[in-house]
Amino acid sequence: MAFSRDPLDELIVPDGTETQERDVVTDGDVLVGGRSTVEFGVRGRNVLAGEGAEFGGAIEADGDCRLDMWCDVAENVLVGQDAYIGERVHVGGRLKVAGDLDIGDDVEIEEGFEANGWIVIRNPMPTIVFLFVYLKHLLLIGEDDTAQQLVSELLEDDADDADTEPLVIPQNATVGDDAWRVSTPATIGDNCRLHGNVRAETIDVGTSCNIFGSLRARGDIFVGDGTRIHGDVTTRNGDVEVGADARVLGDVSCGDLELGPDAEVDGTIRAAGEITMGTTEREQE
Structure with missing residues (x-):
């Protein structure tokens, strides 16, 4: 991803992305801005969603999944590594985490949850908010290389995936079978x-x-x-x-x-x- 501007000011659909039945499927990461509505489920490597994002299907993340406060997922959340779930998140199905689970207060998981690693109940830092505020600050002061390094460390599992762009859905967007609607x-x-x-x-x-x-x-x-x-x-x-x-x-x-x-x-x-x-x-x- 090129970071010459705000990383969430454009809808970016990377090469090879497909809508398959009720899911959006991509090989790389999925970044969803706050207060966006994704009527599909999503499948990708790492899935990160900002405050108040809504998903109409399941989330399947091969790596980590980070959901900020007030997110709503209609179906299951399946995570291949670690999960960070903010306060007042709602999951309409089951939450299954292969690694550690960091979970906030007042989280509702209708069909229960399981994690193979540590389970910590607290209020995790709103990851998306912190990440993009920090990135914008780095860009404003001209630290483009530092911003790129930060994103590489957070979003790339290994060198083989370094060239895979994430699927980026801007804030306040609506993505569904009827329309992919953004103001960017x-x-x-x-x-x-x-x-x-x-x-x-x-x-x-x-x-x-x-x-x-x-x-x-x-x-x-x-x-x-x-x-x-x-x-x-x-x-x-x-x-x-x-x-x-x-x-x-x-x-x-x-x-x-x-x-x-x-x-x-x-x-x-x-x-x-x-x-x-x-x-x-x-x-x-």
Whole structure:
């Protein structure tokens, strides 16, 4: 992850992320900002959620799981290493931890819990809040290398996973089968398969993705080579680029439109500006 700005000011969907039935599945970590609603369950390496985050399914973390106060998980929480559960968290199923469990007051776990390591009942530090406040401070004083080192130590299990970006869901976001709705930019990596309309400030979709929904942004939208968008692509004040061999199975509405070689738009094109065909701006660069 690049830390040139607030780490939670963008929806980041890393390469290979998929929505499988009722879960979002990724190879790396999952970071969920405070007061966000994830209508899916999540499966990843380490799962960290800020204050008041809600999950509509189960959480499965191969590594650690950290849930700050007032989080709500509709189903089970299964943790491969250690768990840190803040006060007043609600778990609708069972909490099962392979390592140590650090748990706060007034936690409700409807089907009970078990941990193979130590169990400490107290009020754990709100990890997400501390982590990102500290990171923002480091960035403000120009300590980019220190910030990167901190994140590497907290979020990476070993050197083999060092290049795996986390799935980042910003604060106050809503992610579900109906829509991935954020008030920030959205970046979707390569080879992703997602269900739901994407609503963001700007949208950048990588190569060879399948998005089963529409794209709508205030600013620019980019669709990578070989990607399929099963819906409309609409921007209020920006331009649209559609990469080579990409296909939009719906309408396109934008300012300027650039279509790469063999790109297709099945619906109606409404472009207030110019339409360029054959080469996208990124290919020219």
